[in-house]
Amino acid sequence: MKTNFQAIVVGAGPAGASAALIMARAGLDVALVERGTFPGEKNMFGGVLHRIPALEEVFPDFWERAPLERHIIKKGVTFVTEGSSFSTVIEAGSFDRPPFNGYTIFRPRFDAWLAGEAVKAGATLIARSTVDDVVTRNGGVVGVSVLDRGVLNAPVVIAADGVLSFTAMKAGLRRQTFDPAQMAVGVKALLDLPKGVIDERFGLVRNQGFANEFVGCTSGVRGGAFLYTNYDSLSVGLVFHLASLRTSSKTPYDLLNAFLEQPQVAKMVRGGRLQEYSAHLIPEGGYDMIPELVGSGILVAGDAAALCNATGVHLEGINLAVRSGVLAGQAVIAAHQSGDFSRQGLATYRRLMEESHVLKDLRKCRLAPHMLHNDRIYNDYPELVCGLMEDIYRIDGGPKETLTQLFLKRARKKIGVKNLVADAFSAWRAL
Amino acid sequence: MNIDEIFDFTSFTIDREPHIVLDPQVCAGCDNRGCIHSCPGRCYTWSEAEQKMTFVHDGCLECGTCYVVCHRKAFTRWRYPRGGFGVAYRVT
Numbered sequence: 001m002k003t004n005f006q007a008i009v010v011g012a013g014p015a016g017a018s019a020a021l022i023m024a025r026a027g028l029d030v031a032l033v034e035r036g037t038f039p040g041e042k043n044m045f046g047g048v049l050h051r052i053p054a055l056e057e058v059f060p061d062f063w064e065r066a067p068l069e070r071h072i073i074k075k076g077v078t079f080v081t082e083g084s085s086f087s088t089v090i091e092a093g094s095f096d097r098p099p100f101n102g103y104t105i106f107r108p109r110f111d112a113w114l115a116g117e118a119v120k121a122g123a124t125l126i127a128r129s130t131v132d133d134v135v136t137r138n139g140g141v142v143g144v145s146v147l148d149r150g151v152l153n154a155p156v157v158i159a160a161d162g163v164l165s166f167t168a169m170k171a172g173l174r175r176q177t178f179d180p181a182q183m184a185v186g187v188k189a190l191l192d193l194p195k196g197v198i199d200e201r202f203g204l205v206r207n208q209g210f211a212n213e214f215v216g217c218t219s220g221v222r223g224g225a226f227l228y229t230n231y232d233s234l235s236v237g238l239v240f241h242l243a244s245l246r247t248s249s250k251t252p253y254d255l256l257n258a259f260l261e262q263p264q265v266a267k268m269v270r271g272g273r274l275q276e277y278s279a280h281l282i283p284e285g286g287y288d289m290i291p292e293l294v295g296s297g298i299l300v301a302g303d304a305a306a307l308c309n310a311t312g313v314h315l316e317g318i319n320l321a322v323r324s325g326v327l328a329g330q331a332v333i334a335a336h337q338s339g340d341f342s343r344q345g346l347a348t349y350r351r352l353m354e355e356s357h358v359l360k361d362l363r364k365c366r367l368a369p370h371m372l373h374n375d376r377i378y379n380d381y382p383e384l385v386c387g388l389m390e391d392i393y394r395i396d397g398g399p400k401e402t403l404t405q406l407f408l409k410r411a412r413k414k415i416g417v418k419n420l421v422a423d424a425f426s427a428w429r430a431l
Numbered sequence: 432m433n434i435d436e437i438f439d440f441t442s443f444t445i446d447r448e449p450h451i452v453l454d455p456q457v458c459a460g461c462d463n464r465g466c467i468h469s470c471p472g473r474c475y476t477w478s479e480a481e482q483k484m485t486f487v488h489d490g491c492l493e494c495g496t497c498y499v500v501c502h503r504k505a506f507t508r509w510r511y512p513r514g515g516f517g518v519a520y521r522v523t
Contacts, residue, residue: 035514037444042493042511044523106522128514147513164495166510178499185496187471189437190522233522246465246500253471257434277437278523279471281495 001149002124005031007332008144008154009123010131010167012039014318015302015325016160017114021058022329024121028336031152032115032123033144035130040111044278046186047228047235048072048211049110050102050316054323059117063100067109069230070209071100074202078264079382080216080225085264086389087212096208104209104230126152131161134170134298140342141171141297155341157298158328160321163281165291165304173300174291180242181373182285184223184310187252188237189260191272195232201268202229213315216382217259221248222375224312225259227268234272236260239282241373252279282317284310286369287362294350296343299328309361311368311431312377320358327352371430376415376423384414438473438490446516449488450508451497457505458484465500493518 007023009016012034020032036042049068056062063071073096076089095101119125126146135143135151143153144167159167163183168174202210214225223240238256245252260269283289283306290306293299301307302321309316331349335341353359391406401409411420458464459482466475466484472492476485484505486497491512498509511517 035511037515037519041519042517044520108520108522130511130514132510147510149514164498177504180499180502183499185469185471185494188523189432235523242469242496242499245469246463249468251468251471251473253434253437253473256437257432260432274432274437274440276521276523277441278518278520279492279494279496281499 003150003152005029005124005152005154006336007031007156007158008033008152009158009160010144011159011161011302011304012115012125013043013111013160013162013302013321014114015304015321016158017111017118018054018322018325019158019160019301019329020118020123021114021121022326023332024118024123026333028333030123031154032118032125033129033131033146033152034115034125034127037128038112039115039125039127040108043107043111044188044280045107045317046188046226046237046239046315047104047230048102048315049105050319051099052319052322054319054326056099063098063103067105067113069104069106070204070207071095072102072104072211073208074204074210076210076212078212078214079385080214080262080264081383081386083263084386084390086386102211104211104228104235106230131167134167139296141295155297156332156335156346158325158332159298159300159304160302160325161304163283163303165300168291168300168304171295171298173295173298179285180246182283182289182369183242184239184282184284185242185245185252185279186237186239186282187256187277187279188235189256189277190275191234191236191269192275193232193234193272197271198229198232198234204229207231214265215378216386217262217265218255218378219250219258220375220379221245221250221255222373222378224378227265233275234269236269241284282310283308284369286310287359287366288369290362293353294343294346297341299331299346299349301325301328307358307362309365311365312372313431314365323356323358324353327356365430367430371426374423374426376419380414384410387414441490441492442519442521443489444516444519445489446512448513449486450510450512450517451486451488451491451506452508453484453486453505454507455483457503461503461505463502466497469496469500471496491517
């Protein structure tokens with residue numbers, strides 16, 4: 001097996017495959033190392049791929065080529081309590097035309113496709129290979145060691161090995177331990193349902209898709225739920241903050257089960273046949289969680305760099321991963337031109353990231369992860385919203401109260417005016 | 432949905448060697464054991480009678496939850512499975 005390359009990418013997910021693709025297209029001899037049998041085999045996510053301008057720059061007809069399930073035309077947020085729910089939905093005509101605003105996808109298919117494009121461009125895919133260390137010389141990274149396989153050499157390595165990134169840890173770029181307050185775990189059930197049933201049930205035609213997020217359905221554990229339509233299946237799952245889940249004595253799968261049995265949700269998933277159950281961590285600490293992005297001979301991209309924007313309103317990751325992979329690739333191309341793979345030589349990556357939306361967005365939303373560590377959001381507010389809507393529409397023969405009276409009565413009892421003002425201020429500041 | 436069945440819908444290529452190994456002493460002295468209920472794969476079980484934590488690597492979803500949740504650093508080994516082994520998602 002060939003062991004010398006001009007660049008090594010660890011991890012063939014969206015960040016790694018994009019980096020490999022950009023570098024291979026520029027003529028570099030790139031190894032794309034993946035621990036799965038094929039790229040995407042180990043990867044799961046909620047299910048919505050937001051529009052990725054970074055990939056549209058590479059594939060102008062992205063939506064014609066990529067293996068996509070449906071494009072999202074409808075986005076909803078639902079507040080849930082034990083017995084009631086309140087939803088808001090936006091459906092936009094512009095989301096129904098290219099360039100589409102987002103898609104549902106299956107990672108084992110999408111990631112395999114993207115890595116396949118990197119291979120077509122000339123990258124060497126080395127699958128079934130778990131990287132367990134970096135090789136260093138004079139303090140700089142000059143390769144990686146693969147479990148049971150030996151060493152691969154290159155003057156520069158891109159660590160795109162996912163949320164726990166042992167590659168970045170071994171290179172001394174991320175801290176030795178993670179803070180559970182900065183991590184979330186997602187669990188998901190993929191339920192088969194005929195396309196016609198999905199179209200009828202959610203008001204969709206052609207390849208139109210629906211993405212809905214839920215708050216209030218996690219039995220007090222900080223987190224939320226989602227339901228996304230694939231072509232002929234539903235992705236349904238929950239996400240929990242680890243610091244909250246750890247002390248809750250509740251299990252992710254019992255909470256998933258309870259969610260699927262909530263009366264309003266049960267109607268949406270009725271008839272769905274379980275296909276697959278999956279789980280994964282999400283780096284939700286935002287800007288403050290980002291490790292050193294650049295070391296001598298090494299760059300960090302994607303989840304490995306904690307590039308995830310989870311503000312509650314935005315839930316983005318893959319688009320940031322792809323952009324960071326592309327920029328890391330460009331920095332490596334520049335380093336090959338100058339022959340300088342030191343931290344200074346690779347600092348282009350940091351600069352490109354600062355100029356891109358990736359770090360700008362994460363910096364702007366820096367306070368959001370702290371704002372979201374507020375138990376009231378996951379219990380009291382959904383109950384307030386659903387209760388208020390019930391009050392407004394309930395007809396019981398008595399005289400009507402004004403909306404303000406109804407709201408204040410509920411809010412005083414449930415939240416307290418002081419908390420309400422504080423939470424509104426913290427949300428306004430964070431978002 | 433029968434919760435016990437959901438674990439049967441995920442595919443694995445099981446290695447003989449576990450990729451995660453615990454120091455039973457550390458788990459026995461732990462006051463939290465958040466791993467037991469946090470693990471989405473239900474891989475951790477605590478036996479009160481034997482005062483022993485068991486980790487079964489067969490059903491590990493490789494999500495990383497235990498790595499983050501364990502505040503006692505109970506792992507004498509925590510790595511991903513060897514190439515080609517472990518969880519194999521099809522349509523997630």
